[in-house]
Amino acid sequence: MFIVSNLLIAIGEIIKYVLTIYNIILIIRVFISWVSASPYNPIVRIVYVLTEPVLKPVRRIIPPINVGMVYLDLSPLIVFFVLHFLNSFLVRTIYDLALRIRG
Numbered sequence: 001m002f003i004v005s006n007l008l009i010a011i012g013e014i015i016k017y018v019l020t021i022y023n024i025i026l027i028i029r030v031f032i033s034w035v036s037a038s039p040y041n042p043i044v045r046i047v048y049v050l051t052e053p054v055l056k057p058v059r060r061i062i063p064p065i066n067v068g069m070v071y072l073d074l075s076p077l078i079v080f081f082v083l084h085f086l087n088s089f090l091v092r093t094i095y096d097l098a099l100r101i102r103g
Helices: 002-034 042-061 075-102
Strands: 065-067 070-072
Touching: 002 042, 002 075, 042 075
Parallel strands: none
Antiparallel strands: 065 070
């Protein structure tokens, strides 16, 4: 059963790394929104293509809030919380399952 246990640990590690990389990409997206980056820059395009499919549904549920003359978009913050939850709950659950299988 150690093979199944090692497989689950490897899957947990891959999920953890993917979530961490996506978290970094989301932070880059937030920084890009603060500066006037060119939308024609290939890096900016890649970041938008990777983050928009996740942020768009969240924006439909919680639209940007009008604060005086600006709009405050809370969708990246919500996605950060969801990513943290997945990293804390899902990955640890996979690790615990692997340890229980190992015995």
